[in-house]
Amino acid sequence: MPTIDMKSRTDFRPMLRKAVMMFFLVLSAVVPALAQETPKSFMDDPINHPMAPLYLVTALLFITLILVIIVAIYMLRILNTFVEQAEKERAKKLGITYAPSVSWWTKFWDEFNAAVPVAKEQDIDTGHEYDGIRELDNHLPPWWKGILYGSMVWAVIYLFAYHVIGSLPLSGAEYENELATAAEQVRAYRATQPVTVIDENALTYSSDAAILSNGQKVFISNNCQQCHRQDGGGNAIGPNLTDTYWIHGGSIKNIFQTIKNGVVEKGMPAWGKVMSPTDVRDVAFYVMSLQGSNPKEAKAPQGTLYAPETPTAPADSTMGGK
Numbered sequence: 001m002p003t004i005d006m007k008s009r010t011d012f013r014p015m016l017r018k019a020v021m022m023f024f025l026v027l028s029a030v031v032p033a034l035a036q037e038t039p040k041s042f043m044d045d046p047i048n049h050p051m052a053p054l055y056l057v058t059a060l061l062f063i064t065l066i067l068v069i070i071v072a073i074y075m076l077r078i079l080n081t082f083v084e085q086a087e088k089e090r091a092k093k094l095g096i097t098y099a100p101s102v103s104w105w106t107k108f109w110d111e112f113n114a115a116v117p118v119a120k121e122q123d124i125d126t127g128h129e130y131d132g133i134r135e136l137d138n139h140l141p142p143w144w145k146g147i148l149y150g151s152m153v154w155a156v157i158y159l160f161a162y163h164v165i166g167s168l169p170l171s172g173a174e175y176e177n178e179l180a181t182a183a184e185q186v187r188a189y190r191a192t193q194p195v196t197v198i199d200e201n202a203l204t205y206s207s208d209a210a211i212l213s214n215g216q217k218v219f220i221s222n223n224c225q226q227c228h229r230q231d232g233g234g235n236a237i238g239p240n241l242t243d244t245y246w247i248h249g250g251s252i253k254n255i256f257q258t259i260k261n262g263v264v265e266k267g268m269p270a271w272g273k274v275m276s277p278t279d280v281r282d283v284a285f286y287v288m289s290l291q292g293s294n295p296k297e298a299k300a301p302q303g304t305l306y307a308p309e310t311p312t313a314p315a316d317s318t319m320g321g322k
């Protein structure tokens with residue numbers, strides 16, 4: 001029996017193939033760019049992130065591509081129906097039987113499921129019938145078996161790789177590795193930062209403007225003023241820092257150490273734990289610079305009179321908090 005030559009049909013497959021190829025080409029160009037690490041997490045501040053424009057463009061590109069593919073598939077289907085219709089009519093005119101071509105997708109789907117066609121159900125009928133419901137002896141679909149065998153093979157690979165040879169790290173080791181990597185990153189970062197070692201025994205006060213202005217900034221931003229007043233005159237909590245009487249000594253070294261180690265039991269925090277040594281030095285210099293500023297309604301003197309002429313032992317012996 002003669003059939004219609006199916007080659008005469010418009011073939012849209014090359015077009016679709018091109019579209020899919022384009023999609024993967026763009027994907028392969030974009031993925032390495034996305035994988036590039038940026039120091040700050042994107043989620044912290046998506047709008048100001050340096051990669052934000054690229055991400056946005058990529059997202060738009062993806063959406064457009066997906067839309068184009070969906071529309072293309074729909075157009076193809078509509079065109080196919082028209083072509084089929086035309087072929088049917090032509091076959092009718094020529095008086096031949098119309099035999100639709102089987103698409104690769106139908107072939108694939110049939111193989112994928114390997115379901116017994118309804119016409120051949122008798123072959124697998126078990127003969128069990130209840131109220132018109134018949135039991136068929138269907139085998140498991142190939143896709144299902146594929147998953148089963150695939151996971152069995154994977155289980156063996158996994159067992160060998162993770163437990164027998166140990167070539168891949170288990171979750172615990174993976175976690176340790178990440179911690180080690182992070183520690184290494186911290187170490188590397190610290191190495192790039194200038195290290196300022198402040199020798200507290202060799203401190204000499206200077207009225208360096210840069211140091212004092214940073215010291216003032218530290219004094220205000222670390223809430224020193226809450227306990228010592230904005231002008232250092234002292235309040236109900238902290239002592240007056242502008243007079244010549246000191247509880248813990250008035251030398252620059254004493255002041256530095258009091259700020260660094262604090263007098264925790266008396267309510268003076270240990271700032272060395274939260275501040276850089278430079279900041280501690282700068283604020284100590286700033287406190288020193290407040291000497292004799294005589295603010296109004298300053299707190300009454302506490303401690304002992306500090307005489308700068310004898311800046312050694314006596315002051316140190318009164319060091320508290322140790």
Ligand code: HEC
Pocket residue numbers: 218219222223224225226227228237238239241245246247248249255258259263266267268269271283284287302303320
């Ligand atoms: C939570 C309150 C509080 C804050 C904040 C605070 N201090 Fe104090 N500070 C105190 C108290 C209380 C004392 C007295 C400790 C004592 O009696 O031994 C003190 C003592 C001191 C002394 C020694 C005074 C002396 O007479 O020997 C210095 C210097 C000082 N503070 C500087 C600072 C600086 C600089 C800051 C900010 C970085 C700061 N303090 C923040 C409560 C505070």
